[in-house]
Amino acid sequence: MRRSFPLHVPNAELAVEARGLVKAFGDRRAVDGADLTVRTGTIFGVLGPNGAGKTTTLKMLATLLRPDGGEARIFGYDAVRDAHRVRRLIGVTGQYASVDETLTARENLIVFSRLLGLGRGEARRRTSELLERFGLADAADRQLKTFSGGMRRRLDLAASLIVTPPLLFLDEPTTGLDPRTRAQLWEMIRELVRSGSTVLLTTQYLEEADQLADRIAVIDRGRVVAEGTADELKASVGASSLELAVRHAKDLAEARRVVEETLRVRTAAMPESGRITAPAADADRLADLLIALRERGIGLAEISVRKPTLDEVFLAITGRTAVGNREERGTGSPGFAQDHDPEREVVV
Amino acid sequence: MMNGSANRMDGPYPGGAAGFGQAVRNSLTMAYRALLKVKHTPELWFDVTLQPILFTLMFAYLFGGAIAGDVRGYLPIIIPGILVQTVITTSIVTGVQLREDMEKGVFDRFRSLPIARIAPLAGALMADSIRYAIASVLTFTVGYLIGYRPAGGLGYVAVAAALVIVCAWSVSWIFAFFGVSARTASGVQGVSMLVLLPLTILSNAFVPVETLPKWLQWFVKLNPVSHLVSAVRDLANAGTFSRELAISLAGAAAIVAVFAPLTVRVYMRRA
Numbered sequence: 001m002r003r004s005f006p007l008h009v010p011n012a013e014l015a016v017e018a019r020g021l022v023k024a025f026g027d028r029r030a031v032d033g034a035d036l037t038v039r040t041g042t043i044f045g046v047l048g049p050n051g052a053g054k055t056t057t058l059k060m061l062a063t064l065l066r067p068d069g070g071e072a073r074i075f076g077y078d079a080v081r082d083a084h085r086v087r088r089l090i091g092v093t094g095q096y097a098s099v100d101e102t103l104t105a106r107e108n109l110i111v112f113s114r115l116l117g118l119g120r121g122e123a124r125r126r127t128s129e130l131l132e133r134f135g136l137a138d139a140a141d142r143q144l145k146t147f148s149g150g151m152r153r154r155l156d157l158a159a160s161l162i163v164t165p166p167l168l169f170l171d172e173p174t175t176g177l178d179p180r181t182r183a184q185l186w187e188m189i190r191e192l193v194r195s196g197s198t199v200l201l202t203t204q205y206l207e208e209a210d211q212l213a214d215r216i217a218v219i220d221r222g223r224v225v226a227e228g229t230a231d232e233l234k235a236s237v238g239a240s241s242l243e244l245a246v247r248h249a250k251d252l253a254e255a256r257r258v259v260e261e262t263l264r265v266r267t268a269a270m271p272e273s274g275r276i277t278a279p280a281a282d283a284d285r286l287a288d289l290l291i292a293l294r295e296r297g298i299g300l301a302e303i304s305v306r307k308p309t310l311d312e313v314f315l316a317i318t319g320r321t322a323v324g325n326r327e328e329r330g331t332g333s334p335g336f337a338q339d340h341d342p343e344r345e346v347v348v
Numbered sequence: 349m350m351n352g353s354a355n356r357m358d359g360p361y362p363g364g365a366a367g368f369g370q371a372v373r374n375s376l377t378m379a380y381r382a383l384l385k386v387k388h389t390p391e392l393w394f395d396v397t398l399q400p401i402l403f404t405l406m407f408a409y410l411f412g413g414a415i416a417g418d419v420r421g422y423l424p425i426i427i428p429g430i431l432v433q434t435v436i437t438t439s440i441v442t443g444v445q446l447r448e449d450m451e452k453g454v455f456d457r458f459r460s461l462p463i464a465r466i467a468p469l470a471g472a473l474m475a476d477s478i479r480y481a482i483a484s485v486l487t488f489t490v491g492y493l494i495g496y497r498p499a500g501g502l503g504y505v506a507v508a509a510a511l512v513i514v515c516a517w518s519v520s521w522i523f524a525f526f527g528v529s530a531r532t533a534s535g536v537q538g539v540s541m542l543v544l545l546p547l548t549i550l551s552n553a554f555v556p557v558e559t560l561p562k563w564l565q566w567f568v569k570l571n572p573v574s575h576l577v578s579a580v581r582d583l584a585n586a587g588t589f590s591r592e593l594a595i596s597l598a599g600a601a602a603i604v605a606v607f608a609p610l611t612v613r614v615y616m617r618r619a
Contacts, residue, residue, distance in 0.1 A: 062460055084366065088462040098457035102385045111384070114377040115463050117370075143388055159457065 012075040015040045015167045015198035016061060022069030023056050030056040032222035033070065038200055038215075040075075040166075043193055045213030046202040047314070053222035054202035055095055055171055061200070062092045062169045074167060091165035093156045095172050099144060105131060105155050106140045112159050130158040150181040157188065168192065170201040174208060186212055206310035216310075220318045233313045240280035240307045247299035249274045255298050262289045280305050371464035378471020382445075383478070395441065396483040400434045404490040407554060415555060423496040428508070428580035429553030431487045432573060435480045435512050436548060439520035440540040442476050443527030447536045450528070450618065469528075469615050473520060480516045484509040500587030508583040511596065515576050518600035521607035528615040553577050572599045 016038035023031040031053040038044040048054050059065040061072050063083040072079040074086045092098070099108050106127055113123035131140045134154040144152060153173065160168055170189070174182040189212060193199055203209055209216045210230045218226040218233070226233055242263075246255045249271065256269050256276050263285055267278040293300065366374070386392050407426050412419030446469065449455060458468050488496075488505055498505050523540050530536045550564065551573040557565055568574055576599075579592035 064456060064459055084462060087460060090460065092457065092460040094453055094456045098453040098455075098460075100381070100385075100454045101452070102388050103381070104388075107381075107384050111377060111381045112457070112461070114380070115374055115458075115461055115467075117373075 013040060014038065014073075015042075015075060016044070016072070016200060017076075018057075018061060018070065018072040020070035021057060021060055021067050021072060023053075023060060023065060024068050029222055031060070031067075034219065034222065034224050036061075036217055036224065038198060040198050041193065041196060042214040043189065043199045043201065043212050045209035045216040046200065046219055047204070047206065047209045047216050047310075048202075048219035049204060049318075052219045054204075054219055056222075057219065058092075058169050058171050058200070058202055062090055063087055064092070089166045091160035091163075091168045093153075093160045093168070093170050093173060095175070099152065099156055099159055101144050104141050104143055105136050105147070105151075108144070108155060109159060109162065113162050116163050118162070126162055130161065134158045150177050153177060153181070153185070157185065161192070164192070164195065164197060166196075167198045167200065170199060172202055172204065174203070174205065182208075206314060210310050218314060218317055226313070226317045230310060231307070233310065234307045236313070240305050242278045242280045242286070243302075243304045243306055244276045244278075244300060245302040246274045246276070247301045251298045252276070254296065255293065258292050258296060258298070259289060262292050274301070366462070366464035371466060371470070374463040374467035375470035375474060378467045379474040380471075382472055382475035386475075392441075392445075393479065393482070396434075396438050396479045397486065399437075400430065400483050400487040401490050403434060404430050404487055405494070408491075408494060411554060420495050423491060423494070424498070424581065424585045425556070426554065427487065427491040427496050427498075428584055429551075429577050430491075431484060431509070431512055432515075432551075432577045432580060433548045433553050434487060435483045435516040436519055436573065436576075437544060438479055438483055439476065439516045440523050440537065440544060441479070442472060442520040443523030443525070443530075443536045443540055444533050446472055446524055446527035447530055447533040451533070465616055466612060469524065469612070473517065473524065476520055477513060477517055480513040481509070484512055498584040500584045504583045504587045508580045511579060511583065511593065512576065515596055515600045518603045521604055521611055525607050525611040525614065528611055528618060547571060547573050551577060572596070575599065 014037060016036055018034060018036040021031050021034040021036075022029065034053065034057050036044075036046075036057070046054050046057065056065065060067045061074065061079060063079050063086050066080060075089055077085045077089070079086050100111070103111070109127040109130055110123050113126055114120075118126060128137075128140075131137045134157070136151060136155060136158070139147065139151060144155070147155070157170075157173065160170075173189070174185050177185065186208075189199055189201070201208075201212070213230065215227065215229055216233060217224045226236070228236070244255065244259065246252050252269060252271060252274055256267055259265075259267050259276055259278055263278060265278050267276050269276050290300075290303075404427065407430060408419050408422060411426065412422035416422035416425060449468065449472070455468070464470075488498075488509065500508075522543070523536070526536045526539050530539065551568055551571045553573065557568050557574070560568060572595075575592050576596045579590060579596045582588050582590035582592055
């Protein structure tokens with residue numbers, strides 16, 4: 001009875017190929033010539049601030065909106081002309097839970113399973129399986145009205161995975177979730193991709209794109225303003241920086257001199273924290289530096305190479321911070337550490 | 349790369365769109381979903397459960413003496429009238445709920461699934477037929493309990509009920525059209541009541557036409573609801589298939605012929 005299952009996962013090289021997508025709402029061009037290319041079997045992140053056109057772009061790719069211009073191909077099929085075929089290859093989890101509020105979690109999954117062509121018994125089995133896997137078994141027979149945001153999200157994702165879709169669209173999948181649930185979802189997404197699916201997700205969390213996505217498109221005012229791996233995007237903004245912290249504050253001045261001599265660069269020092277920041281050298285020189293410091297008996301508390309954060313990338317590309325309501329960053333110029341773990345910084 | 353990949357996937361629906369069998373299966377699932385909703389929010393069915401009981405009792409005892417001399421004598425007039433009025437009014441809900449549904453996030457999922465596009469609409473209309481059946485059975489039952497003995501017998505009463513269900517289903521296409529075209533659910537409700545109130549009240553459902561002023565008689569006689577009420581009376585009270593029956597069915601067919609394609613077209617464009 002697996003009638004409307006995607007029988008063959010298409011072996012197309014590109015899961016998504018969009019050229020010059022345009023969507024206007026009245027005078028406002030929400031999407032204004034967006035190009036996207038997503039290779040099959042990867043996680044692709046669409047990053048941008050609120051109102052940048054992320055959701056509209058995703059909706060056009062997922063056959064939910066008809067583009068006003070340009071074309072989108074999903075595994076080679078036109079998202080408009082071959083919409084029905086495309087729908088058999090995709091799963092969509094919307095920004096606002098696309099599940100039925102009045103029904104229970106189980107009923108939701110059963111209805112969606114039946115719509116996807118599963119037989120009665122099969123639908124029931126698959127539903128129980130998914131409820132178990134997404135930690136919803138205990139709440140299975142409660143109406144969604146009583147669900148927390150995180151539970152809703154999980155059910156939403158479960159509904160998208162009744163039939164594992166070759167391509168899954170996730171619109172801000174972890175917005176508003178607590179860190180633990182977010183980490184769980186990330187793991188589920190990675191697992192999905194390991195099993196062969198392709199994922200396109202939108203996010204306004206730089207960390208999420210950084211952690212999860214193989215490639216990232218930065219979208220701003222309806223256009224793709226930058227595209228590449230997280231590392232490429234970071235590299236496009238500036239080189240990495242080396243950061244040293246001496247164990248004893250009295251060594252700071254000498255350590256700084258050693259660094260400048262060995263690496264032949266200029267450095268900045270922060271006496272209060274005993275830190276020195278320098279443009280990152282190549283790895284060979286780094287070894288020389290460590291030996292030179294050891295020879296002079298200067299103890300190090302910490303040494304790290306810091307890449308620019310995606311946040312800095314975003315600022316450099318769009319001239320704005322990723323999330324509008326965010327406060328200005330610390331007073332240091334880029335390259336100075338503003339906190340202990342800038343790479344992991346979560347923008348909220 | 350973009351060319352030559354069109355035949356890579358040879359699924360069971362070569363045309364790309366869902367076949368008829370799938371459309372029926374999908375619609376049945378959507379109807380099942382509608383019934384599940386009722387299970388959780390029984391108040392959705394107050395209009396088809398409480399209203400027939402309340403209206404039948406209210407109108408029978410309120411107007412019985414004034415119009416027919418006594419309640420018993422009024423029942424053959426009022427029961428078919430209440431039946432038609434209740435069931436037709438119920439059909440408004442189709443449009444309101446359709447609109448509400450389309451505004452919710454779950455509709456995005458329906459639209460992204462490889463299902464027949466028409467299924468959510470068809471499913472809603474199917475589930476509503478059950479509502480009409482419940483209202484019909486309740487109205488006749490209450491009527492029987494307070495002394496209505498239709499001369500046509502059970503068989504003709506069943507045919508009368510079936511006729512009302514078919515006509516209400518047809519009329520629900522009008523409200524479904526409002527539902528898919530309107531911007532808000534409360535807008536649908538408002539417009540629908542505006543259309544329906546004069547049609548059901550300014551008919552022969554509650555009072556004999558002869559008591560009305562001439563100009564109003566003209567409207568009441570033209571009113572399709574009057575024809576349906578007369579058809580039901582002829583069936584239930586006399587056991588005859590009258591000309592009114594043919595007129596009612598023709599009217600129902602005309603409504604479907606006009607509003608079904610309109611509704612489907614607007615719905616497809618939006619869905």
